[in-house]
Amino acid sequence: MNDSYLNFVNSPFGARLARSLGLPKPEVLRRYRADQPEFDGLIAIGAGREPHLLDALANLVAGIGMTSVAHESAGLWVPLAHRHGLMTGRFEAAESGSHGKLTALLFDASGIEDSSQLEPLHGFFHDTLRSLGKCGRIIVLGRPPEACATPRQWTAQRALEGLTRSLGKEARRGITANLVYVEQGAETGIEATLRFFLSPRSAYVSGQVVRIGARAGTGTMPAFDWHQPLAGRRAVVTGAARGIGASIASVLAAEGAHVIGIDIPSAREALDATMRQLNGTALAFDIAAPEAPAQIAAALDEQGVDIVVHNAGITKDKTIAKMTDAAWQSVIDINLSAQERIDDALLAAGILRDGGRIIGVSSISGIAGNLGQTNYAASKAGVIGRVQSMAPHLRARGITINAVAPGFIETQMTAKIPLTIREAGRRMNSMSQGGQPVDVAQTIAWLAHPGSAGVSGQIVRVCGQSLIGA
Amino acid sequence: MNDSYLNFVNSPFGARLARSLGLPKPEVLRRYRADQPEFDGLIAIGAGREPHLLDALANLVAGIGMTSVAHESAGLWVPLAHRHGLMTGRFEAAESGSHGKLTALLFDASGIEDSSQLEPLHGFFHDTLRSLGKCGRIIVLGRPPEACATPRQWTAQRALEGLTRSLGKEARRGITANLVYVEQGAETGIEATLRFFLSPRSAYVSGQVVRIGARAGTGTMPAFDWHQPLAGRRAVVTGAARGIGASIASVLAAEGAHVIGIDIPSAREALDATMRQLNGTALAFDIAAPEAPAQIAAALDEQGVDIVVHNAGITKDKTIAKMTDAAWQSVIDINLSAQERIDDALLAAGILRDGGRIIGVSSISGIAGNLGQTNYAASKAGVIGRVQSMAPHLRARGITINAVAPGFIETQMTAKIPLTIREAGRRMNSMSQGGQPVDVAQTIAWLAHPGSAGVSGQIVRVCGQSLIGA
Numbered sequence: 001m002n003d004s005y006l007n008f009v010n011s012p013f014g015a016r017l018a019r020s021l022g023l024p025k026p027e028v029l030r031r032y033r034a035d036q037p038e039f040d041g042l043i044a045i046g047a048g049r050e051p052h053l054l055d056a057l058a059n060l061v062a063g064i065g066m067t068s069v070a071h072e073s074a075g076l077w078v079p080l081a082h083r084h085g086l087m088t089g090r091f092e093a094a095e096s097g098s099h100g101k102l103t104a105l106l107f108d109a110s111g112i113e114d115s116s117q118l119e120p121l122h123g124f125f126h127d128t129l130r131s132l133g134k135c136g137r138i139i140v141l142g143r144p145p146e147a148c149a150t151p152r153q154w155t156a157q158r159a160l161e162g163l164t165r166s167l168g169k170e171a172r173r174g175i176t177a178n179l180v181y182v183e184q185g186a187e188t189g190i191e192a193t194l195r196f197f198l199s200p201r202s203a204y205v206s207g208q209v210v211r212i213g214a215r216a217g218t219g220t221m222p223a224f225d226w227h228q229p230l231a232g233r234r235a236v237v238t239g240a241a242r243g244i245g246a247s248i249a250s251v252l253a254a255e256g257a258h259v260i261g262i263d264i265p266s267a268r269e270a271l272d273a274t275m276r277q278l279n280g281t282a283l284a285f286d287i288a289a290p291e292a293p294a295q296i297a298a299a300l301d302e303q304g305v306d307i308v309v310h311n312a313g314i315t316k317d318k319t320i321a322k323m324t325d326a327a328w329q330s331v332i333d334i335n336l337s338a339q340e341r342i343d344d345a346l347l348a349a350g351i352l353r354d355g356g357r358i359i360g361v362s363s364i365s366g367i368a369g370n371l372g373q374t375n376y377a378a379s380k381a382g383v384i385g386r387v388q389s390m391a392p393h394l395r396a397r398g399i400t401i402n403a404v405a406p407g408f409i410e411t412q413m414t415a416k417i418p419l420t421i422r423e424a425g426r427r428m429n430s431m432s433q434g435g436q437p438v439d440v441a442q443t444i445a446w447l448a449h450p451g452s453a454g455v456s457g458q459i460v461r462v463c464g465q466s467l468i469g470a
Numbered sequence: 471m472n473d474s475y476l477n478f479v480n481s482p483f484g485a486r487l488a489r490s491l492g493l494p495k496p497e498v499l500r501r502y503r504a505d506q507p508e509f510d511g512l513i514a515i516g517a518g519r520e521p522h523l524l525d526a527l528a529n530l531v532a533g534i535g536m537t538s539v540a541h542e543s544a545g546l547w548v549p550l551a552h553r554h555g556l557m558t559g560r561f562e563a564a565e566s567g568s569h570g571k572l573t574a575l576l577f578d579a580s581g582i583e584d585s586s587q588l589e590p591l592h593g594f595f596h597d598t599l600r601s602l603g604k605c606g607r608i609i610v611l612g613r614p615p616e617a618c619a620t621p622r623q624w625t626a627q628r629a630l631e632g633l634t635r636s637l638g639k640e641a642r643r644g645i646t647a648n649l650v651y652v653e654q655g656a657e658t659g660i661e662a663t664l665r666f667f668l669s670p671r672s673a674y675v676s677g678q679v680v681r682i683g684a685r686a687g688t689g690t691m692p693a694f695d696w697h698q699p700l701a702g703r704r705a706v707v708t709g710a711a712r713g714i715g716a717s718i719a720s721v722l723a724a725e726g727a728h729v730i731g732i733d734i735p736s737a738r739e740a741l742d743a744t745m746r747q748l749n750g751t752a753l754a755f756d757i758a759a760p761e762a763p764a765q766i767a768a769a770l771d772e773q774g775v776d777i778v779v780h781n782a783g784i785t786k787d788k789t790i791a792k793m794t795d796a797a798w799q800s801v802i803d804i805n806l807s808a809q810e811r812i813d814d815a816l817l818a819a820g821i822l823r824d825g826g827r828i829i830g831v832s833s834i835s836g837i838a839g840n841l842g843q844t845n846y847a848a849s850k851a852g853v854i855g856r857v858q859s860m861a862p863h864l865r866a867r868g869i870t871i872n873a874v875a876p877g878f879i880e881t882q883m884t885a886k887i888p889l890t891i892r893e894a895g896r897r898m899n900s901m902s903q904g905g906q907p908v909d910v911a912q913t914i915a916w917l918a919h920p921g922s923a924g925v926s927g928q929i930v931r932v933c934g935q936s937l938i939g940a
Contacts, residue, residue: 115807115852122798122845125790151859152810158855159806162847165839165940170789207839207940319640320595328592336629337585340622368939369635369677375592377632382585385628389621469838469939470635470677 006433026432027174029203030135038199039064041103044091046124047074050111053141056187058084060194073120093127101133104198109142109160113153137198138177140164144211147183161209168207168430168465176206183213192451204439206430207465215453217398224450231256234305238262238287239312241271243411247437248309251445253278287312287338293345300351307357307448310339317372328375335379357448360387360403364463368470384459391457400456402447407463408434431464476903496902497644499673500605508669509534511573514561516594517544520581523611526657528554530664543590563597571603574668579612579630583623607668608647610634614681617653631679638677638900638935646676653683662921674909676900677935685923687868694920701726704775708732708757709782711741713881717907718779721915723748757782757808763815770821777827777918780809787842798845805849827918830857830873834933838940854929861927870926872917877933878904901934
């Protein structure tokens with residue numbers, strides 16, 4: 001729960017000592033606070049040939065009230081920005097000090113059709129990266145490779161991934177770098193996602209690749225308020241009594257949702273306390289019980305539900321030679337099969353409403369495998385399969401399904417890991433620190449957002465760009 | 471080039487010292503040698519419900535002359551094996567010592583349709599993993615999730631990935647663990663791939679997921695000899711003068727191919743020497759030159775070519791703020807754009823014959839990004855895009871395109887990395903050591919194999935299951 005090294009090296013004495021000993025100095029990440037402006041400072045805009053997304057970006061920049069400067073690669077930005085009534089200027093590398101520190105770098109690579117056209121990316125980041133301040137944001141925008149018209153275009157767009165992930169590893173200082181692929185026709189659906197990646201809400205999300213497609217479903221986009229986007233929505237969160245689950249419940253409630261927290265009967269007291277604070281509803285069910293799907297469906301039937309977050313999960317780590325059959329089965333059942341049963345019950349009865357959101361919790365172990373976690377990793381890899389397989393099925397109803405995959409998150413569970421292993425897990429990422437439960441919760445809130453209707457079938461790691469992967 | 475720690479801890483004194491100090495003891499990996507049997511020992515067979523691949527496996531086991539035992543999960547194996555004229559028995563956990571050490575564990579999970587049916591995987595590996603000897607092989611067989619009929623089946627099949635990668639991380643002792651997804655109808659095309667994963671040729675390939683589809687093209691499978699599968703084939707290898715390229719040339723020649731080595735004019739002497747040894751043909755071209763594609767096409771025009779290996783590549787590492795435009799451009803051009811130009815020339819003129827093979831070289835940096843390698847990582851991510859985008863285009867002509875993605879390979883290049891960084895790179899994988907150029911070369915030879923016609927559009931890491939990924 002407490003990274004004392006992070007605190008120490010950010011104290012005046014600790015900072016001096018760390019500097020003189022050459023120790024890593026993780027940045028104190030800037031996180032979202034309701035009493036601080038979510039967006040401020042100066043964005044530098046860059047672009048490759050024939051950028052298709054500048055208009056959507058101008059709308060976004062106007063909406064969040066930031067100021068922009070155009071890099072020489074994005075000459076089109078200045079007249080466009082003026083049309084949108086934006087204050088804007090030109091980025092001059094030589095006098096970048098005069099702009100003060102930049103808070104975000106946005107590059108529109110959507111028009112790049114050949115590997116020989118990638119050079120402006122180098123020019124832009126070469127000129128601007130040093131002017132990006134602590135906890136700054138790098139966002140590269142492209143077209144989904146698999147939807148490109150030619151192999152040359154697919155190849156060039158796919159190359160952006162190597163660049164963006166490298167930028168994340170280079171930038172350090174709490175800076176995140178992410179790649180957003182926007183499908184043709186989905187330009188107007190980028191705002192919720194870009195707000196998330198620009199905001200301190202995404203403090204621990206870096207090195208990720210997200211695709212925005214055409215909006216699922218047929219209805220019009222429901223109206224919402226950017227300050228209370230989940231107002232009027234009902235959200236179920238499993239495992240909500242404590243830890244990450246309680247944090248998810250709390251963030252969804254802060255965004256306006258009515259939260260229905262589910263946890264096992266033995267956690268009833270903690271669950272009741274958490275739900276009382278949030279004016280939520282507590283349901284004490286063991287999700288692994290055969291009757292649970294029907295019970296949950298019955299409890300939600302009258303008012304329905306808009307958001308389902310499958311957060312409940314357990315670990316029973318042992319090497320497979322020492323793992324009992326019961327340990328294998330219970331982890332697979334609670335972390336994976338129970339979700340399938342509950343979703344199926346809610347979907348079949350129409351209790352999860354059209355336009356709804358399902359969000360699973362996978363894990364880096366599910367992506368990369370892990371020693372002693374054959375059961376856990378299988379269950380969390382299964383969650384990825386669940387997301388990918390269900391997304392096309394749910395599209396017609398406007399329901400999205402996605403998962404987050406946390407890396408090292410500071411919780412009571414990770415606090416029990418022996419010190420040296422804990423330190424390795426904490427530092428082996430671009431932020432040189434573990435994440436907080438709220439980082440997972442904020443990522444889930446973005447996926448639950450009414451504006452995220454074009455984001456489905458995706459796995460987003462909340463890992464500070466952990467080195468570990470597959 | 472030389473991992474002196476590996477040598478030391480495998481000496482009698484070093485082994486004692488490492489044991490008493492609790493130091494890691496990487497296994498000396500068993501690699502393919504023409505003077506040693508490629509396949510020997512005892513395979514244990516396991517299976518989930520309704521396994522679809524046992525017949526194909528029985529053919530394989532008969533073909534390579536191994537002996538098998540059936541785990542209790544694979545009761546169907548014994549009568550089937552007898553029909554194929556195989557010596558076979560039953561695996562008994564209690565008396566597993568009586569079987570001596572197993573050399574491979576094969577599990578057919580192809581019939582699993584629901585996460586609740588995953589238990590036999592636990593049972594099988596729980597019982598058998600401890601009986602698997604040094605440098606043993608674990609292969610899990612399933613169905614490609616994205617081709618499954620139901621979301622439940624997709625989910626269960628996708629779960630196999632987390633299990634297999636975890637097994638690779640647990641097993642250690644030079645054991646590899648890989649997952650092979652076999653498309654319905656592709657059962658008869660599994661032999662070349664399973665031979666590779668069972669063989670010492672795949673010593674440094676672990677934690678990988680490979681898909682075998684229906685064979686590309688329309689013609690009948692060309693006849694070949696398992697001992698000289700590339701006999702009569704012509705293979706172009708770029709960057710063939712030294713290092714990994716020379717090793718690729720040498721392995722392809724040993725498999726019977728006539729190798730045409732390409733390298734830059736300044737490496738002419740080394741190239742000539744390498745090609746002389748292999749009775750190959752040396753072509754001194756700078757692949758980055760605008761006229762190179764036409765020149766290469768002209769040189770190959772008369773006899774055509776069957777295999778193209780794009781091995782040539784350069785690094786010019788710098789953080790992006792310090793990277794010159796020339797350093798960016800030359801890396802993108804040589805590592806990526808030149809390959810596109812050469813392939814397009816060979817394909818347009820029909821010089822690369824139907825049924826051919828294109829093999830690119832990506833990198834873990836192209837998957838995960840790397841500090842100081844924005845240019846290199848972009849180029850190597852582009853190679854992935856190239857493979858994925860071209861595979862469907864080339865299918866009708868029976869041409870496959872794939873890439874290998876090396877991790878830490880012991881070369882003159884990695885020998886120049888400072889010791890502590892080199893040690894970290896070497897040890898951060900399931901083999902606790904770097905790979906050898908021959909490991910990359912053998913993987914390419916498998917992809918070039920006439921029996922690999924169902925393997926296309928894939929990226930296979932040769933990294934000893936490096937921790938690093940995305």
